[in-house]
Amino acid sequence: MKILFVTSEAAPFAKTGGLGDVAGALPAAITGGTDEVRVILPLYASVSDEWRLKMRFVKHTYVPLAWRNLYCGLFELTENGVTTYFIDNEYYFKRGDIYGHYDDGERYAYFSRAVTALLTDLEGWVPNVVHCNDWETALVPIYMRTLYRGDPVIDGMKTVFTIHNIEYQGRFARDTLENLFGLPADIFNKGTLEFRSGVNLMKGAIEMSDRVTTVSPTYAGELTDPFYANGLEGVIKANSGKLSGILNGIDTVLHNPETDESLTRRYTFATIEDKAACKAELQKILGLAINPGVPLIVSVGRLAGHKGIDLIADALDEMLDMEVQFALLGRGDWHFEQVLSAAQHRYEGRVSVSLTYNPALSNAFYAGGDMFLMPSRAEPCGLSQMIAMRYGTVPIVRETGGLRDTVEPFNPETGGGMGFTFRNYDKGDMLYAIRRAVDLYHKDKTRWSAVQERDMGRDFGWADSAEAYRKLYNEAFS
Numbered sequence: 379m380k381i382l383f384v385t386s387e388a389a390p391f392a393k394t395g396g397l398g399d400v401a402g403a404l405p406a407a408i409t410g411g412t413d414e415v416r417v418i419l420p421l422y423a424s425v426s427d428e429w430r431l432k433m434r435f436v437k438h439t440y441v442p443l444a445w446r447n448l449y450c451g452l453f454e455l456t457e458n459g460v461t462t463y464f465i466d467n468e469y470y471f472k473r474g475d476i477y478g479h480y481d482d483g484e485r486y487a488y489f490s491r492a493v494t495a496l497l498t499d500l501e502g503w504v505p506n507v508v509h510c511n512d513w514e515t516a517l518v519p520i521y522m523r524t525l526y527r528g529d530p531v532i533d534g535m536k537t538v539f540t541i542h543n544i545e546y547q548g549r550f551a552r553d554t555l556e557n558l559f560g561l562p563a564d565i566f567n568k569g570t571l572e573f574r575s576g577v578n579l580m581k582g583a584i585e586m587s588d589r590v591t592t593v594s595p596t597y598a599g600e601l602t603d604p605f606y607a608n609g610l611e612g613v614i615k616a617n618s619g620k621l622s623g624i625l626n627g628i629d630t631v632l633h634n635p636e637t638d639e640s641l642t643r644r645y646t647f648a649t650i651e652d653k654a655a656c657k658a659e660l661q662k663i664l665g666l667a668i669n670p671g672v673p674l675i676v677s678v679g680r681l682a683g684h685k686g687i688d689l690i691a692d693a694l695d696e697m698l699d700m701e702v703q704f705a706l707l708g709r710g711d712w713h714f715e716q717v718l719s720a721a722q723h724r725y726e727g728r729v730s731v732s733l734t735y736n737p738a739l740s741n742a743f744y745a746g747g748d749m750f751l752m753p754s755r756a757e758p759c760g761l762s763q764m765i766a767m768r769y770g771t772v773p774i775v776r777e778t779g780g781l782r783d784t785v786e787p788f789n790p791e792t793g794g795g796m797g798f799t800f801r802n803y804d805k806g807d808m809l810y811a812i813r814r815a816v817d818l819y820h821k822d823k824t825r826w827s828a829v830q831e832r833d834m835g836r837d838f839g840w841a842d843s844a845e846a847y848r849k850l851y852n853e854a855f856s
Contacts, residue, residue, distance in 0.1 A: 379851050381408065381415045382505035384493050386486065386514035387476060388462065391429055392422045394476055395680070396626070396761050397511060397542050400593070403629050405460050407840035408847055416503070418496075420489050421453060421464035423472045429455060433464065436501065441492045443484075444560035450492045463500070465492050482514075483550050487559050490517035497522075498531045507851045509538040513548030516583035517559065523586045524565055536854040539587035541580070543758050544601060544608055545684060548579030573609070581613050588854050590621045593759035594780035598623030606756050624847060625783055626759040627840035633744075633765045635834075640738045641745050647834045650770055650827070653745065660746030663739075664730035666703050673702045673819050675812070676747030676771065678740050678762050681710030681718070686753035686776065686803075691717045693805045698725060700816050704751075705730040707743050744769040749815050753800075753808050757781050763797075767833035772826070773797035774811050784838070788818070793825045796832050 387393050389402030405415035436452040451466030465471075470485040479485065493515070498504060510518045519537040526532045555561050555577055566572050571582040584590050592598045598621055600606040601614045614621065631637075635653075636646045642659040645652035654670055661668045675697070681687045690697075690706075691714060697704065706718060718731045732739065744750070750766035752775045759780035763773045767784075775781040777799045788795035798815040800807040818826050 379413045380505045381507045383415050383417045384510045384515045385419050388419050391425050407844035416461045418463040420471045421466040441495050443488050443491050486514040493518050494521040507536050511540045512542050513580045516579035519587045520582045537587040538589045539583045540591045550577045584617050592623045593626045594783045595623035596782045597758045597779040627843045628764045628838045630839045633768050635769050640741050647831050656745040660742050667727045673748045675704050675749045675751050676743045677706045677751045678743050679708050681708050681714040684756045687714045689753045689805050689808050693809050694721050703728050707732045709733050747771040755803050764838040770830040770834045774815050777801045
């Protein structure tokens with residue numbers, strides 16, 4: 379099988395979140411034997427000179443988009459056995475940030491049209507499967523089945539569309555269909571892209587792709603629930619026959635406390651007492667009181683509503699009544715930034731709020747914390763809880779999406795389990811889960827250590843996910 383993995387970001391070239399991690403790891407995990415995955419993404423300004431110097435210029439062409447005719451440069455780079463293509467257009471991609479621009483709809487329509495135009499023009503390499511990800515690439519399967527319908531080569535390709543987060547659907551006004559995206563009116567009139575009188579690109583990709591995946595089995599089931607589906611529950615139900623949930627993995631080489639050179643002291647479960655040095659160093663860096671006996675609860679991620687930050691903000695005073703420390707790393711909603719920063723001033727030496735994104739510091743959080751708090755309202759997969767477990771930091775999570783699939787709740791009767799969970803999106807339920815974790819930490823070190831051992835021994839690598847995708851690609855042809 380030859381698979382073209384189409385994405386708006388991919389580590390290590392350009393990354394803002396989990397999609398970048400997946401696009402950086404999954405293709406390499408699948409490639410091998412008779413299967414080959416190649417990746418294609420925009421050539422952003424943020425792609426470093428280190429990578430640009432390794433690229434080979436392939437060619438340039440021009441891409442039609444509605445009434446426009448736009449330059450498209452194609453570069454290629456092979457690293458760790460995976461070939462990555464980069465679409466070059468400085469007008470659209472030479473900008474400070476990857477996302478958040480007024481013309482993102484046009485930018486990713488251009489990218490999608492360029493990818494579709496190049497499907498049969500990659501120097502003789504022709505994919506069997508085109509695997510697209512989230513709304514930024516949703517137009518690729520739509521273009522393939524409309525503007526390129528009748529091309530015998532493209533008609534023979536199968537399409538897979540992965541929903542990483544259904545909250546972001548690519549919704550636009552009705553008049554963008556022809557003027558911006560260059561699509562015929564009948565695709566809207568038939569209801570394929572129509573959603574609440576506007577255009578919905580994710581809906582169109584779900585309808586037109588051969589297979590649809592999400593990033594955890596539980597999230598796949600949740601998407602039939604209006605609470606999670608953001609209006610697309612009917613579309614999901616209508617296409618349930620081609621929907622599956624495949625859990626993401628993490629890079630277990632990059633996230634390994636035994637070899638992580640950024641840590642003050644590296645450790646395994648056999649030497650987990652050295653984790654205390656990482657905790658002390660994190661407390662020192664963050665200005666927290668250096669106290670090995672006080673549980674340090676950490677949280678790493680975007681400060682957004684669906685991440686459960688409102689629960690944390692509302693419960694912080696009561697959480698600190700348990701005589702714990704709390705440290706948060708991340709950026710996001712201005713309101714949450716202000717509320718949590720104010721808490722840091724109220725609880726000097728007990729609360730730290732780092733409003734930044736820093737990979738090295740995030741590893742210090744994963745290694746230095748005793749518990750990892752992730753009370754998401756919705757969590758398609760979640761990578762942070764897996765990374766925390768890898769570092770022996772016990773997760774406290776809400777039972778949703780990938781959190782439910784990866785964190786087996788602690789069983790006080792048997793001592794089994796891998797973390798502490800709660801079901802309802804409720805401050806009181808979250809506080810009860812935290813209390814249970816804190817009590818075990820103080821009162822039963824043997825069982826606490828057993829939970830850490832199970833967490834550190836869990837294999838969250840990509841092998842199982844890669845095999846599931848190989849099976850999916852082959853089923854698409856059956």
